Structures are given as structure tokens and as C-alpha cells.
Amino acid sequence: MTASPGQAREPDIGTFLRARRAAIRPEEFGLPVLGRRRVPGLRREELAQLAGVSPDYYVRLEQGRGHNVSDSVLAAVARVLRLTEIEREHLVNLARSTAGRSRPAPARRQQVRPGMRVLLDMMQTVPAFILGRRLDVLAWNPLGDAVNGFSTWPAGQRNVVWRTFLDPRARTFYRQWDTVAAETVAFLRLDSGRHPGDPQLAALVGELSVTSPEFARLWAAQRVKDKTSGAKLLHHPIVGDLELAFETLALPGEPDQLLVTYTAPPGSSAYERLQLLASWTAPQTDPVPRVASSPASGA
Numbered sequence: 001m002t003a004s005p006g007q008a009r010e011p012d013i014g015t016f017l018r019a020r021r022a023a024i025r026p027e028e029f030g031l032p033v034l035g036r037r038r039v040p041g042l043r044r045e046e047l048a049q050l051a052g053v054s055p056d057y058y059v060r061l062e063q064g065r066g067h068n069v070s071d072s073v074l075a076a077v078a079r080v081l082r083l084t085e086i087e088r089e090h091l092v093n094l095a096r097s098t099a100g101r102s103r104p105a106p107a108r109r110q111q112v113r114p115g116m117r118v119l120l121d122m123m124q125t126v127p128a129f130i131l132g133r134r135l136d137v138l139a140w141n142p143l144g145d146a147v148n149g150f151s152t153w154p155a156g157q158r159n160v161v162w163r164t165f166l167d168p169r170a171r172t173f174y175r176q177w178d179t180v181a182a183e184t185v186a187f188l189r190l191d192s193g194r195h196p197g198d199p200q201l202a203a204l205v206g207e208l209s210v211t212s213p214e215f216a217r218l219w220a221a222q223r224v225k226d227k228t229s230g231a232k233l234l235h236h237p238i239v240g241d242l243e244l245a246f247e248t249l250a251l252p253g254e255p256d257q258l259l260v261t262y263t264a265p266p267g268s269s270a271y272e273r274l275q276l277l278a279s280w281t282a283p284q285t286d287p288v289p290r291v292a293s294s295p296a297s298g299a
Contacts, residue, residue: 012097012193013061013062015220016090017062019220020081020083020222023041024041025041029042029046047077047081050080051073051079053076053077057073069095074092086224093193093194093196094196097196097197110133111138112130112138113251113254116139120141120144121141124141124143126143126262127143127261128140128262129144130257130259130260131257131258132257134191135159135188135191136158136159137153137160143274143277143281145281146277146278146280147274159204161184161188164177164180164181165215166211173236173237174232175233175234175235185215185218185221186224186225188204188205189222195256205219229247230245230246239276242273242274244262244274246262247260248260262274
């Protein structure tokens, strides 16, 4: 989203398309590879030919000057670049933002509905929490806190991205830290396309780019990925290794809030360890789940 000091600024759509072009081998389309190429992957002219548009038209698109680009052209470019469904969505978001058809909405405080707080409290045997924009942690239930330690994070740093890259404990907590780091950045990149011009996200990206070389490398890779479901391999400081499945549900009426739950098959070691954590937390917590008062990148 933001360029580093001394680096020329380039439209987001340009950096995304260049990164995707570089990942395509000309031989995959039967194109001859003659001589030495200055850049890897498809040339602009080659992509334009394969997509059925003029080279000048494509160059204007990549330079952020394609103000009236059609859906059919974007679909053709996405086909040549072999974009996934979520990458196609990201390309469309970037194109609409460049064209001025997707203006940033006024910032509003992220709030969790009272009904969702009650739901969190009722999920006594399931670790659960709510994520907002920029992967800010907005609320959690006692077991979610027992697994992740949200209440120990400083109030101004309750953000999954910040914790992943700048909290040294994260590299032990996430047994597959490299995978978690890549997926976290890919989701943040997707969020940036859905909400162009977000100053709080730009500030978060700027801080992390300066302080974490790993984040800067992953951010520059232009990968996008949605947060849906999968496995979490954790090392809890008290109960040891946990192999959990996670599900992510978008909240009706709150498209920028996600309910995340962790589960383990009954009878598994992870299930028994979750039950142990639940027994420790249940009698010591208030009936209302704790809510983050000030996420890392702003409310």
C-alpha cells in the first residue's frame, strides 16, 4: 500500500499485475523464448496478445490509467494470469479503486453487537473470537483467551498481523510460523483491496515493513488469500501442542467482522487439552466476554 522511502510509488494494480506476470512461464502458452529476457514471466505485449487487447490498452491498465476498463477485459487478463477466484476479486477491486469507482468509506469505530457477545459467552467449550478490519481482535470468549492469550496483548497491539511479526513469542506459539505468516499477509493484502485508501491499514503496513523484513518480503509478493477454514498447529505454553481446526464465518450485517472458532475431534489429545483449559477458565471469568478496547491499528 505504501512505498518505502526513496521508492517510486506505483499503483497497487500495477504491482499486482507485474507480480502475477512474473509467475507465468511463456512456454506454458507456446510462446517462443528467444534471447535473454530482462524480466521473468510474460512481457506486457505477450499478455495483451493472449488476452485479446491492444498492448497500449494493457499498459495503461497496468500503469493505473485504465479508468474505464470493462469486466470482460479484466476477465480475459485474469484468465491468462490463471488467477484464483479470490485473486480475480482482488484484481477487480484494484481496477475499480484506480478508476475512482470505489471510494474509501468514512472510518467508523468497530463495534461488536451485544448479541454476538452473548453468543461468545455461550460457547463455553469452543475457543472463539471476533476479528475486524486489518485483523484487529475485537472480542473473545474465556477459552479463546486461554488459547491465544489475547488479554495479555497490550491494548494498542491487539492485532493478529502485529502479533505474528513483532511478538517474539509468536514463532514458538505457531508451530508452522512460516505458513501462518504468509496466510496472514495474504489476507491483509486482500483487505487492502476491499478497502482502498485506509490510512490505518497504511500505517500498520508501514510500521511492519520497516520493522520486519519477513513482512516486507511477503507484502511485496502480492499474494491474496481469504480466511475460511483450515488447521492450526499451536504450542500452548501450559498444555503443550494443540492441533485444531478453525472455521471463519462472516457475520450477517457486519461484512468486515469474522467469527473464528477452534475445534478438535472428541477423544483427541487436543480435545482433552482444550477441556483442561476450559475447566481452568470457566469459574474464574465474568459471564460477559472481554472486548478489546483499542486494537493495534485503530478502531
